[in-house]
Amino acid sequence: MTSRRVVVTGASSGIGAATARLFRERGWDVVGVARRADRLEALAAETGIDTFVADLTKQADVDALRDFVAGLGPVHALVNNAGGAFGLDSVEQSDADDWIRMYDVNVVAVKRVTSALLPLLRQGVAEGGSADILTVTSIAGHVAYEGGGGYNAAKFAAHALMAVLRLELAGEPIRVIEVAPGMVKTVPTPSTTTFPTRCRLKTSPRRSCTRSNSPRTSTSTWSRSSRWPRPPRTRSSAGPSRPRLSGRSRARGLDKREKRGSTVRRSRLLRPRSRR
Numbered sequence: 001m002t003s004r005r006v007v008v009t010g011a012s013s014g015i016g017a018a019t020a021r022l023f024r025e026r027g028w029d030v031v032g033v034a035r036r037a038d039r040l041e042a043l044a045a046e047t048g049i050d051t052f053v054a055d056l057t058k059q060a061d062v063d064a065l066r067d068f069v070a071g072l073g074p075v076h077a078l079v080n081n082a083g084g085a086f087g088l089d090s091v092e093q094s095d096a097d098d099w100i101r102m103y104d105v106n107v108v109a110v111k112r113v114t115s116a117l118l119p120l121l122r123q124g125v126a127e128g129g130s131a132d133i134l135t136v137t138s139i140a141g142h143v144a145y146e147g148g149g150g151y152n153a154a155k156f157a158a159h160a161l162m163a164v165l166r167l168e169l170a171g172e173p174i175r176v177i178e179v180a181p182g183m184v185k186t187v188p189t190p191s192t193t194t195f196p197t198r199c200r201l202k203t204s205p206r207r208s209c210t211r212s213n214s215p216r217t218s219t220s221t222w223s224r225s226s227r228w229p230r231p232p233r234t235r236s237s238a239g240p241s242r243p244r245l246s247g248r249s250r251a252r253g254l255d256k257r258e259k260r261g262s263t264v265r266r267s268r269l270l271r272p273r274s275r276r
């Protein structure tokens, strides 16, 4: 075996693009998958990865991806990263179609790709001794927040999917990994933006940002930090600085929740046993 191969979904931007770059830097053969061919081409030109254009909510595209990857050889790792959130409306007010889209891309697409590539991952096991399936869920798959109904439901489901898969693959040397990020600073593009819309940052000098929601052409995620820029961090030892967003943004509650979720989890881990 000369090199190991990883398939990274959602490689056209954000976490997926960064993941593809990192694997490539470490000598892996990478297949980056997404819908936006131009962005994949740019990444391929920069890094030398293989790319495949696919809408992972479509079974025919996933079948074509499987055939493409099979032509390259065994797979040693799969990173199910493609996903995102649509909208911040309440359960009562939100659009059911948004929920369906979120479930489709964050859950069913993970199932589709995992099913399609498992035989190739088993080939990777035969060749290299082990393989990994990693799915990027979210802290939203573990902690609820107001306005998060559809995304929470989808990411909780993705979390459950990974737990089931872990049981079903027990005994095979295929590791099932879930990464549940809190807020991640990524660089969104207009085509990936479906988040609202307006924000203002209370810093000096005052800065504001505005983004349009329409048309909803693609996923959006939790890439808010670059849409809603933060003041520079000035403290490191006393814990993370908090974003200071205006009280009007409904998304502020989301930020706090997500942050709080991370903090709670961390503090639980750090708490001494006797005090539990």
Ligand SMILES: NC(=O)c1ccc[n+]([C@@H]2O[C@H](COP(=O)([O-])OP(=O)(O)OC[C@H]3O[C@@H](n4cnc5c(N)ncnc54)[C@H](OP(=O)(O)O)[C@@H]3O)[C@@H](O)[C@H]2O)c1
Pocket (backbone or CB within 6 Å): 009, 010, 011, 012, 013, 014, 015, 016, 033, 034, 035, 036, 037, 039, 054, 055, 056, 057, 081, 082, 083, 084, 085, 105, 136, 137, 138, 139, 180, 181, 182, 183, 184, 185, 186, 187, 188, 192, 218, 219, 220, 221, 222, 223, 224
């Ligand atoms: N950023 C955060 O703060 C954060 C926090 C927690 C969890 N997450 C999760 O991390 C993952 C990546 O998020 P990100 O922030 O990097 O978002 P992003 O920059 O918007 O990337 C999402 C990626 O998914 C791809 N994608 C979306 N729908 C697809 C589809 N139907 N078929 C194929 N590819 C599709 C997009 O590519 P195309 O549009 O080109 O198809 C894009 O490459 C997501 O699962 C998100 O839920 C993010």
